[in-house]
Amino acid sequence: MNYPTLLFDVDDTLLNFQASEHQAIQKLFNQINRPLTSKAYQNYHQMNEGLWRRLERGEISRETLLNTRFQIFFSQYGLDVDGVAYEKQYRQFLSAGHDPIPNAVQLLNDLSHHHQLYIVTNGIAATQKRRLRESGMAKYITKMFVSETVGHPKPEPQFFDYVAESIDHFDKQQSLVVGDSLTSDILGAANYGLDSVWFNPAHQQNSTSTKPTYEIAELMELENIV
Missing domain, CATH: 1.10.150.240 (Putative phosphatase; domain 2)
Known part of the structure; x- marks a missing residue:
């Protein structure tokens, strides 16, 4: 892996x-x-x-x-x-809204057998927990990290410091951030020295100076990366 x-x-x-x-x-x-x-x-x-x-x-x-x-x-x-x-x-x-992105549940199910899956979100803790639970995704997640409880939002390095300190034997070289936001997920990963995957199903142009390590248009493409 x-x-x-x-x-x-x-x-x-x-x-x-x-x-x-x-x-x-x-x-x-x-x-x-x-x-x-x-x-x-x-x-x-x-x-x-x-x-x-x-x-x-x-x-x-x-x-x-x-x-x-x-x-x-x-x-x-x-x-x-x-x-x-x-x-x-x-x-x-x-x-109450928890419509999954296409293939998200299948992807988490597949990856959960050999990977540790974590959530890193700027959302509200209670809201995100309920949505993940009712979507059927929560059972695949080892732990959630929510900026509301961490005390810092993505892309601040303090957010990722908290994540790294909370995961046993965390290794930057073996960790990957997956998200849709260039200004939050991808920038935060880049600033912290983590590889990243930009989920870009609409094929938007990257007009920022932040470059993801990988880019995918469909979630199942992630399986070929990890």
């Missing part, structure tokens, strides 16, 4: 976050009796992505992101909402 230790991202790597996010936002709009147009959803998605990128760069705190994003978003529609309350409601809706 080239990489007996595999560190998987969750959202849009193992689970379809886009589908879960859309369902959760739809339910929020249902509660305020407003239609969720494609433009409104795209506005939210872009705003949210921007906030998470700011978190990764250390520009805002997790608490600021979570407690203000819906207040900021709905203010565009003339609504003054309780950001904390809306975040709590959204979190409940989101945690």
